[in-house]
Amino acid sequence: MAEMTIRKMAFEFTPEMQRVFIKNDPAMSYTFLGAWMMLPYLEPYLIRTMRQALPHVQDPQLRDDLRMFCAQEGEHYKQHARANDIIRSVNPGFAGLSALEEELDAEYKGFSKDKPLLFNLAYAEGFESMTSAASTVQLEMGMYDRVDSPLAHLGKWHVMEELEHRSVAFDVYHACGGTYLYRLKNQLWAQGHYFKWVKRFADLMREADPELFATYDKPEIARERKRWNRRYWRRAIPQILKTYRPRYTPRELPLTAEFTAAQQRYSGMAKGFGRIKGETV
Numbered sequence: 001m002a003e004m005t006i007r008k009m010a011f012e013f014t015p016e017m018q019r020v021f022i023k024n025d026p027a028m029s030y031t032f033l034g035a036w037m038m039l040p041y042l043e044p045y046l047i048r049t050m051r052q053a054l055p056h057v058q059d060p061q062l063r064d065d066l067r068m069f070c071a072q073e074g075e076h077y078k079q080h081a082r083a084n085d086i087i088r089s090v091n092p093g094f095a096g097l098s099a100l101e102e103e104l105d106a107e108y109k110g111f112s113k114d115k116p117l118l119f120n121l122a123y124a125e126g127f128e129s130m131t132s133a134a135s136t137v138q139l140e141m142g143m144y145d146r147v148d149s150p151l152a153h154l155g156k157w158h159v160m161e162e163l164e165h166r167s168v169a170f171d172v173y174h175a176c177g178g179t180y181l182y183r184l185k186n187q188l189w190a191q192g193h194y195f196k197w198v199k200r201f202a203d204l205m206r207e208a209d210p211e212l213f214a215t216y217d218k219p220e221i222a223r224e225r226k227r228w229n230r231r232y233w234r235r236a237i238p239q240i241l242k243t244y245r246p247r248y249t250p251r252e253l254p255l256t257a258e259f260t261a262a263q264q265r266y267s268g269m270a271k272g273f274g275r276i277k278g279e280t281v
């Protein structure tokens, strides 16, 4: 597995930053921004799940990996929360986001309290396997390299670290006795649940920003966007479908030169590096 590093980032988010950080694609950019609004609640849920699993994990290496996973996810949601605070403030129409955030937070806290650990681990793995599969294609195609925005850096740093820790949720799920069929069933449920929420957040944001969307409403922009999206989905969908196979392992995901370059770039931009306190690290 690629080495995991806890990078402390200092992205400079401002109210003026370019929110359409995926070139010419306000709809895709706002789908991501909607998903990112969820992360200060979703990633703490993943961390709670992993911490609940820790007493059931015996392998010292996996115990360390689990702690590194939690530390990386902890940095992710803090950076996204900083960006979200700025984004919420730029448009009065985004005021409704806070109510959605509260509802989502309560739902994930309810999962931690009421659902079996194995369900929560399958949810975590469903989220991690889907995002890792998409991340590798996003890095390879330079999705975050085409617009100058701190939001593009945020996305690129995040997906690179998702690839660094891509096998942890999978390994912890299996260390806790998870089976293939239970993973498949609950992973599909989790992904449906996640996208239902992404849509609620993204729809609210899109409806509040019609002027911004109108500036991209030109035939030549639409043609370029369609071409790029076709290429993206042609590569991402087969990669995501592979995660549903019985023999799937996150270790089979290709780690490309673009991934290694992103690791080096964000290690260079980090303002510091975290360490975990554990029995073997």
Ligand SMILES: [Fe+2]
Pocket (backbone or CB within 6 Å): 043, 072, 073, 076, 077, 158, 162
């Ligand atoms: Fe993350």
Ligand SMILES: [Fe+2]
Pocket (backbone or CB within 6 Å): 073, 128, 162, 165
């Ligand atoms: Fe993750």
